[in-house]
Amino acid sequence: AFWLIVHKFALDAIDTFAYIITTAMLLWLASGLLLLGLMVALLRLVLRRFSGSVSYEELHSAKAAEALVAEEEFHRQPLWDGYVDSSELAAWLREAKPGLVVVDVRDFDFARYGCKISGARHAASKLLLQDMSPLRSALTGDEGRTVVFHCMFSQFRGPKCAQEYARLVRGSGEGSGGGAQQKVLVLRGGFVEFHRAFGEAHDKHLLFEALDDTEKKKDE
Template identity: 35%
Template sequence: MAQVVERISARELAVILKDPAKRNEIRIVDVRDDDFRGGHIRGAINLPEDNFQDDDDVDNIVEEFKNVPTVVFHCMMSQVRGPFCAKRFQSRVDVVLEGAETKPQVRILTGGFNLFGRVRTQD
């Protein structure tokens, strides 16, 4: 049975990204399309939602991130695209890495890039 994908707050992510030791243990996946170029979280990887339709494509992404402790997904507001991609990734982690000692923790950024940008400007 697939695990529920938990959320991470914008503030919690901002704190992690300020800590060089913790920053290396997390990957941020921005699933927006062209709007990624208009601004994004520093260090985020742009993998638009289209990359999460086919199992083989998602399996390749799982292989790429299999040794990353935490993978955070987001879109502009993390209401549709971000959660969809996070759940697809999690479902394939359960298949591709079945029996593995460690698996990435999958998170969805609450409020997406929109809220993260507001939190960062308040700090």
């Protein structure tokens, strides 16, 4: 009977020890996986911050938004003159096209990339749509013969601002040589597409300029 008790006690001790070891290993494995997940998330965040890449979720949201804005007036009956591709805008910037003005209407996302298209005027869409007159007054004479609007993806804010600007300028007959002669365009794909195409170009210093501290603070 004594040896039976000892044997049972030994088996119970072994089972308990095995349970403790198994639990400890599972906890160690779980903590390792959690740490790995955090490291991957941090790495993705760093890569996105410095490469300017767009996540699947953002791209999916952008595509969904495209369907929602398809029926907006600025797509159904645009008063602006159409799209300009990133390659064409880059060529204009490289040759210093006379009368070219780029208007960046991004709002909260303006400082995300830490840079903007070279020479671009920043006018947040939220404020610009409330009052276009300062921009209209600034784009007179030889400046503003070709005005290119863009936001992050040029799906809603960019086209909407271009629509309202064209409506105001052409309705009043103002602009460079008259509103009808001022070409109002939208950058296809927005800043994201332009940055993807030329963010690593050999002459990127001609196509982009860094945001100064004042511009960054405005976006915070």
